[in-house]
Amino acid sequence: MAAALSPLAPKSYPELPEIEGVRFAAGEAGIRYKGRTDVMLALFDKGTQVAGVFTKSRCPSAPVDWCRARLAGGKARALVVNSGNANAFTGKTGAQAAKLTATIAAKATGAPQTEIFLASTGVIGEPLDASKFVGVLEKLAARAKPGDMFDAATAIMTTDTYQKVATVGVEIDGVPVTLSGMAKGAGMIAPDMATMLAFVFTDAPIAAPALQAMLSKSVQGSFNAITVDSDTSTSDTLLLFATGAAKRRGAPEITAANDRRLAPFKMALDVLLLDLAHQVVKDGEGARKFVEITVVGAASNAAAKRIALSVANSPLVKTAIAGEDANWGRIVMAVGKAGEKADRDLLAIWFGDIRVATKGQRDPRYDEAEVSQLMKKPKIDISIEIGLGRGQATVWTCDLTKEYVEINGDYRS
Structure with missing residues (x-):
């Protein structure tokens, strides 16, 4: 039975604008839940840059290991996230499940495995049957579209009572760009680099090293400044994707985090992450205050x-x-x-x-x-x-x- 809506839940949701260069889809893989979506796929245009921060837990999940190993490449073409099973503390079986998930995603999307990112949330210690993604990811890839971000946010919920989404508009050198994000988390929240799962998307043309520097700094005053129950998750993952599509509208390509033209973007990122972090706390399991x-x-x-x-x-x-x-x-x-x-x-x-x-x-x-x-x-x-x-x-x-x-x-x- 679904938990009652948190009394601290937002009274309304923001209208999420489409972000050029990213498409979403959500579906049912039957990982743990029945009768609800439990997997989401995000597809990115070629050249999309990525940055990330992860749990400092000494017992990280297999998807965290997978993402860390691919972050150095700085590029992303797809993101697969499932709920119901964290694929954590699952040994070699967990690593194999992560690889199989990426293999299925690569076949479904045409993206190289080195540019596929993964995240899982749910029960710890139970093997993830990645074969359940066969056929599902193909269907999601076929119908993914820019306007389905809210549905994607719904698919990654576990004990959450509402979807956590936010969006901010800003300009880089006079050209409008958008940042939008989603998060999930309600318990096991005492982040140490990120919160359980959070994903931010922008059309700004910013290189991965600059994204990484900004993200690592911004997280300190937002996701690393919240706690629900003092427990740091094995799965903490925060990824920031920049498609660069705004370059076609005249936005300058920025490679260094200290570029003065990034000042408004940095402020917008701070606002967005703090908004999402507050939403996580307000949905703390059983929270009333x-x-x-x-x-x-x-x-x-x-x-x-x-x-x-x-x-x-x-x-x-x-x-x-x-x-x-x-x-x-x-x-x-x-x-x-x-x-x-x-x-x-x-x-x-x-x-x-x-x-x-x-x-x-x-x-x-x-x-x-x-x-x-x-x-x-x-x-x-x-x-x-x-x-x-x-x-x-x-x-x-x-x-x-x-x-x-x-x-x-x-x-x-």
């Missing part, structure tokens, strides 16, 4: 981020938020355990614009009723002043509810 945690005054930016993530990943903090309890003592605990410099008597904590603690004790103007009303809102802002330096960082998380336990307790049932 979207939480923004900002730390200032830390010894360094890196220290601020570690403190913020310590708070964001604390089950005690997250369950208190689920219970609409402004239990700032749990935040003090999380700051103290982060392993970074902190001074109890310099610490100050705010919920929204209400200061609840200062100088090592409860704020003398603390009003329980006022804070309780604030905690009923769907978005909770927590600010923490460390008082030791100029380091600052913001991360995003969600609350931890009974539904999270139910979803994950029944995941393989």
Whole structure:
């Protein structure tokens, strides 16, 4: 039975413009689910450039290994993504399944295997029967078209309750280009280079090395600044594809990330990735609250981020938020355990614009009723002043509810 739509789900979806040079299709391969799409195919025009970032897990999935080995080539002609089975911790069988998937995709699309990228999401430890893609990918290749990105986003969902898509328009040297993306993820979210699965597409003519530099930087303030449950997936994959089709409309071909003409594109990429990352958190399994945690005054930016993530990943903090309890003592605990410099008597904590603690004790103007009303809102802002330096960082998380336990307790049932 499908999970109920997250109360934090978007009220509407953006209109996704067609991106010249990329086509999509989604279908049913019967990998795990019945009566729904579970595989998507994206086809790219010849010359499409690609960049990617992946999980730092020491137990990566077979598709992650496959993509890493082909990323150095910098070119992409096809992307195959399946849901229901992560093809992770499947040993040599998993590597063979990835190769068979690419072989089937190559035959279906005419693309060389070196330019085919793969991603899988779902149950870990169960062999993926890649033979189920036979015939399916051929049909998808035959009917792929630019306007089917939303359907593709639907096919890659697992415990997600809604499709995560975003789009941004920008100009490079006066020529309009488009960035659009999709993501999936609801649990096992504490990204370390990417989030479970995310794919971004643009018609901008940007070379792979420049794409890679921009992506690696942009991800730090977006996908690497979110957490749902502190668990980093074996399958984290974020790929950025640039078809270069805008070159025919006069857009300059850019080869270096420090090219000044890329400044608007970099900002647009930051906006797009942050939008998708926020959508992942808002669909956190069982989530009812979207939480923004900002730390200032830390010894360094890196220290601020570690403190913020310590708070964001604390089950005690997250369950208190689920219970609409402004239990700032749990935040003090999380700051103290982060392993970074902190001074109890310099610490100050705010919920929204209400200061609840200062100088090592409860704020003398603390009003329980006022804070309780604030905690009923769907978005909770927590600010923490460390008082030791100029380091600052913001991360995003969600609350931890009974539904999270139910979803994950029944995941393989």
